Amino acid sequence: xxxxxxxxxxxxxxxxxxxxxxxxxxxxxxxxxxxxxxxxxxxxxxxxxxxxxxxxxxxxxxxxxxxxxxxxxxxxxxxxxxxxxxxxxxxxxxxxxxxxxxxxxxxxxxxxxxxxxxxxxxxxxxxxxxxxxxxxxxxxxxxxxxxxxxxxxxxxxxxxxxxxxxxxxxxxxxxxxxxxxxxxxxxxxxxxxxxxxxxxxxxxxxxxxxxx
Amino acid sequence: xxxxxxxxxxxxxxxxxxxxxxxxxxxxxxxxxxxxxxxxxxxxxxxxxxxxxxxxxxxxxxxxxxxxxxxxxxxxxxxxxxxxxxxxxxxxxxxxxxxxxxxxxxxxxxxxxxxxxxxxxxxxxxxxxxxxxxxxxxxxxxxxxxxxxxxxxxxxxxxxxxxxxxxxxxxxxxxxxxxxxxxxxxxxxxxxxxxxxxxxxxxxxxxxxxxxxxxxxxxxxxxxxxxxxxxxxxxxxxxxxxxxxxxxxxxxxxxxxxxxxxxxxxxxxxxxxxxxxxxxxxxxxxxxxxxxxxxxxxxxxxxxxxxxxxxxxxxxxxxxxxxxxxxxxxxxxxxxxxxxxxxxxxxxxxxxxxxxxxxxxxxxxxxxxxxxxxxxxxxxxxxxxxxxxxxxxxxxxxxxxxxxxxxxxxxxxxxxxxxxxxxxxxxxxxxxxxxxxxxxxxxxxxxxxxxxxxxxxxxxxxxxxxxxxxxxxxxxxxxxxxxxxxxxxxxxxxxxxxxxxxxxxxxxxxxxxxxxxxxxxxxxxxxxxxxxxxx
Numbered sequence: 001x002x003x004x005x006x007x008x009x010x011x012x013x014x015x016x017x018x019x020x021x022x023x024x025x026x027x028x029x030x031x032x033x034x035x036x037x038x039x040x041x042x043x044x045x046x047x048x049x050x051x052x053x054x055x056x057x058x059x060x061x062x063x064x065x066x067x068x069x070x071x072x073x074x075x076x077x078x079x080x081x082x083x084x085x086x087x088x089x090x091x092x093x094x095x096x097x098x099x100x101x102x103x104x105x106x107x108x109x110x111x112x113x114x115x116x117x118x119x120x121x122x123x124x125x126x127x128x129x130x131x132x133x134x135x136x137x138x139x140x141x142x143x144x145x146x147x148x149x150x151x152x153x154x155x156x157x158x159x160x161x162x163x164x165x166x167x168x169x170x171x172x173x174x175x176x177x178x179x180x181x182x183x184x185x186x187x188x189x190x191x192x193x194x195x196x197x198x199x200x201x202x203x204x205x206x207x208x209x210x211x212x
Numbered sequence: 213x214x215x216x217x218x219x220x221x222x223x224x225x226x227x228x229x230x231x232x233x234x235x236x237x238x239x240x241x242x243x244x245x246x247x248x249x250x251x252x253x254x255x256x257x258x259x260x261x262x263x264x265x266x267x268x269x270x271x272x273x274x275x276x277x278x279x280x281x282x283x284x285x286x287x288x289x290x291x292x293x294x295x296x297x298x299x300x301x302x303x304x305x306x307x308x309x310x311x312x313x314x315x316x317x318x319x320x321x322x323x324x325x326x327x328x329x330x331x332x333x334x335x336x337x338x339x340x341x342x343x344x345x346x347x348x349x350x351x352x353x354x355x356x357x358x359x360x361x362x363x364x365x366x367x368x369x370x371x372x373x374x375x376x377x378x379x380x381x382x383x384x385x386x387x388x389x390x391x392x393x394x395x396x397x398x399x400x401x402x403x404x405x406x407x408x409x410x411x412x413x414x415x416x417x418x419x420x421x422x423x424x425x426x427x428x429x430x431x432x433x434x435x436x437x438x439x440x441x442x443x444x445x446x447x448x449x450x451x452x453x454x455x456x457x458x459x460x461x462x463x464x465x466x467x468x469x470x471x472x473x474x475x476x477x478x479x480x481x482x483x484x485x486x487x488x489x490x491x492x493x494x495x496x497x498x499x500x501x502x503x504x505x506x507x508x509x510x511x512x513x514x515x516x517x518x519x520x521x522x523x524x525x526x527x528x529x530x531x532x533x534x535x536x537x538x539x540x541x542x543x544x545x546x547x548x549x550x551x552x553x554x555x556x557x558x559x560x561x562x563x564x565x566x567x568x569x570x571x572x573x574x575x576x577x578x579x580x581x582x583x584x585x586x587x588x589x590x591x592x593x594x595x596x597x598x599x600x601x602x603x604x605x606x607x608x609x610x611x612x613x614x615x616x617x618x619x620x621x622x623x624x625x626x627x628x629x630x631x632x633x634x635x636x637x638x639x640x641x642x643x644x645x646x647x648x649x650x651x652x653x654x655x656x657x658x659x660x661x662x663x664x665x666x667x668x669x670x671x672x673x674x675x676x677x678x679x680x681x682x683x684x685x686x687x688x689x690x691x692x693x694x695x696x697x698x699x700x701x702x703x704x705x706x707x708x709x710x711x712x713x714x715x716x717x718x719x720x721x722x723x724x725x726x727x728x729x730x731x732x733x734x735x736x737x738x739x740x741x742x743x744x745x746x747x
Contacts, residue, residue, distance in 0.1 A: 008312060008313070008721065009306075009311060009312045009313040009314070009315065009317065009390070010390075011726070015389060015390075018389050019315040019316075019385050019386075019388075019389040019390070022384070022385045022388055022389060023315065023316060023381060023382075023385045026380075026381045026384050026385065026415055027381060029415060029416060030377050030381070030415050030416070030418070030419045031419070033416050033417070033419040033420050034419035034420070034422060034423050035423075036419075036420065036423075037419065037420045037422075037423030037424060037427075037453060038423050038427070040453070041427065041438070041449060041453070044446070044449055045444070045445075045446075048444070048446070049444060052444075126436050126437075127434070127435065127436065137443070138442075138443035138444035139443075139444050141436075141437065141443050142437075142438070142443065142444060142445060145436045145437070145438055149426075149427070149430060
C-alpha cells in the first residue's frame with residue numbers, strides 16, 4: 001500500500017504524527033487541570049468534613065462501581081490491542097476490538113445510568129429533600145454534589161470516547177491504517193486511556209471512603 | 213495586485229467563513245476583538261461620565277454595577293486575552309517559524325467560532341438585563357443574591373475559554389513541531405518565546421476557570437450549594453479557584469505584549485536584543501512563577517497569615533523576570549541607531565507605562581500596604597497600567613509593525629505617530645489620578661463619592677476623552693490605508709525575521725520554498741543594515 005501524503009502544512013508524515021501526539025498530550029494536560037479543579041474542591045471538603053464524607057460514601061453502590069471499574073479497564077486493554085492490531089494490518093480484527101471497547105463503554109454508561117436511578121430513588125440528589133440528615137447532612141450533601149458533577153463529566157467524556165472508538169473502528173475495518181499511518185489510532189487510544197485513569201481516581205474517591 | 217496572495221486568492225464571503233488559513237483566521241479575530249473592544253470601551257465611557265460628578269446622577273447604582281461588570285467581562289475575556297495571540301500571533305507565528313500554517317488549521321477556525329459564540333452569548337446576557345457581579349463573579353453573591361443573568365454570562369465565558377485552550381494547544385504544537393530547518397529554540401524570535409509561555413498558561417490555567425465557572429453555574433442553576441456556607445460550603449474556595457486562573461490570566465495578557473516590544477526595540481534600535489537568552493527564559497519563568505501568586509488577590513479575604521506571607525514573597529519573585537526584561541530592553545537601545553517610527557513610539561510608551569504598572573504591583577505585593585489600598589482606585593490604576601498601558605499599547609505597536617505585512621499597505625506615518633503620542637498622554641491623564649484617588653481612599657465599584665475627590669475624577673474623565681479619541685484614530689487612518697495607502701515592500705522596516713522574507717501580503721501558503729535558517733534573530737551589521745535569519 002502506498003504511503004499516504006501528509007497534510008499540506010507538514011513536510012513529512014512523521015512530523016504530522018509527532019504533532020498529533022503532542023497535540024493530544026497537551027489536550028490531556030488541559031483535561032488533568034480541568035478534572036483537577038473539581039477533585040481539588042472535593043479534597044478540600046473531604047478534609048473539612050471527614051465523617052460526613054465517609055457517611056455519604058457508604059451510601060454509594062460499590063458493587064456497580066467495582067463492576068464499572070473492571071469494564072473500563074478491560075476496554076482500555078481492548079483499545080491497546082486494537083491499536084496494535086490495526087498498525088500491523090489486521091484491520092477487521094482491530095475493528096472488532098475497538099468496537100468491543102466501545103460496547104464496553106456503552107455497558108459502563110448503562111450501569112452508571114442505573115446507579116443514578118437508584119440514587120435518585122433513595123433521595124440522594126443533593127437538594128432540600130436530601131435523605132441523609134443530622135449533623136453530617138451538610139457535608140454529605142456536598143459529597144453528593146461532587147459525586148454527581150464529577151461522574152457526569154466523566155460520563156460525558158466516555159460518551160465522546162464511544163463515538164470516537166466506533167468511528168476509528170470503522171476506518172480500521174476499511175484498512176485506513178498501517179504501520180506508516182496510524183496517528184488517529186494513537187491519539188484516540190491516549191484519550192480513552194485517560195478517561196479510564198480519571199475513573200480510577202473517581203472510584204477511589206467516591207466508593208472507598210468510610211469502607212476501610 | 214500583481215501576484216496572488218491570501219487576500220485575493222478567493223474573495224467570496226464563504227471563503228472567509230470556512231477558511232483554515234491562519235492569516236484569514238487572524239483577520240476574523242481582528243474583526244471580532246475590535247467589535248468587542250468598542251463595546252467594552254462604550255461601557256468605560258459611561259463609567260467615566262458618571263464619575264464626573266460626586267452624585268449618582270447619570271445612572272442608578274444597579275445600572276452602574278452592570279456597566280463595570282460588562283466593561284470587565286468583555287475587556288478581559290473578549291478583548292485582552294485573545295487580542296495579541298489570536299490576531300497578531302495567529303498571523304505571524306507560522307510566518308516567523310517558516311511554516312505553511314499552524315499545526316491544526318481547522319482547530320484554529322473552530323477556536324474563532326467558539327470565541328464568537330461565547331462572546332455573543334455573553335452579549336445576550338447584557339442585552340436581556342446584564343450582570344451585576346463584577347467580572348470576578350464572587351460567591352455567594354453571584355450564586356445566591358445577584359439578580360443578573362449570571363448563568364448565561366458564565367456559559368459565554370466558559371465557551372470562550374475553550375477557544376483559548378485550543379489556540380494555546382495549537383501554538384504549543386506548532387512551535388514544537390513546525391519550525392523551519394535550522395530554527396533552533398535559541399534562534400526563535402522573542403515574540404515566539406513569549407507566545408509559547410502564554411500558551412502554556414492558556415492550556416494549564418483556563419481549564420481551572422472552566423471548572424470553576426461550571427461549579428458556579430451549577431450551584432446557581434440547581435441551588436445545590438457548592439460554595440454555600442449554609443451547608444458547609446466555602447466561598448473562599450471559589451476565590452482560590454478563580455484566581456488560580458485569573459492571576460496567570462494577567463500574564464496571558466502581558467506576555468505577548470512583552471514579546472512584541474522585544475521585536476520592536478530590536479528592529480528600531482538596529483541591534484540584537486541584549487541578553488537574548490535571559491529575555492527568552494524570563495518569559496517562561498513568568499509563566500511558571502505566575503501560577504503561585506494568586507493569593508495576593510486575597511490578602512484581606514480571610515486566608516491564613518502564613519499563606520499571605522508566601523504569596524507576598526512569590527509576588528515579589530515574579531517581578532524579577534519582568535524587571536530583567538525592562539532592563540534588557542533599555543540596554544538594547546543603548547548605543548543603538550534608534551528610529552522613532554510609530555511602532556517604536558508604542559514600544560517606548562509600553563516601557564514607561566509597564567514600569568509604572570509593575571512597580572505599583574510591588575506596592576500591592578506588600579501585605580501592609582495592600583491592606584490599606586485593597587479595593588481602592590489604586591488597584592484599578594495599577595492593573596490598567598499593566599493591561600491597557602502595557603498590553604493594549606503593545607498590541608497597537610505590533611499592529612502598526614505588522615500592518616504592512618498583513619494588508620500589503622503602508623499606513624500614514626504622521627497620523628500613527630500622533631495617535632501613539634496621544635495614547636500615551638491620554639492614558640496617563642486617565643489613570644495616574646486614580647493612584648491618587650486610591651491613596652485618598654476612594655473605593656472601586658462605587659458611583660457616588662465624597663465631593664472633595666471630584667477634581668481627580670474630573671481629570672481622569674478628561675483624560676479618558678483624550679484616550680477615546682486616540683483609540684478611535686487608528687480605526688480611521690488604518691482603514692484609510694487599506695484603500696489609499698502606498699503598496700508595502702516585502703521588508704519595510706529592515707527587520708530580520710522570516711515573516712519579512714515573503715511578499716506583503718504573503719501568498720496562501722506563506723513561502724514558495726521553505727526557508728533555511730542560518731543565524732540568530734536580530735542580526736544587524738554595524739552600519740545598521742539587517743541580516744535576515746535565512747540569507
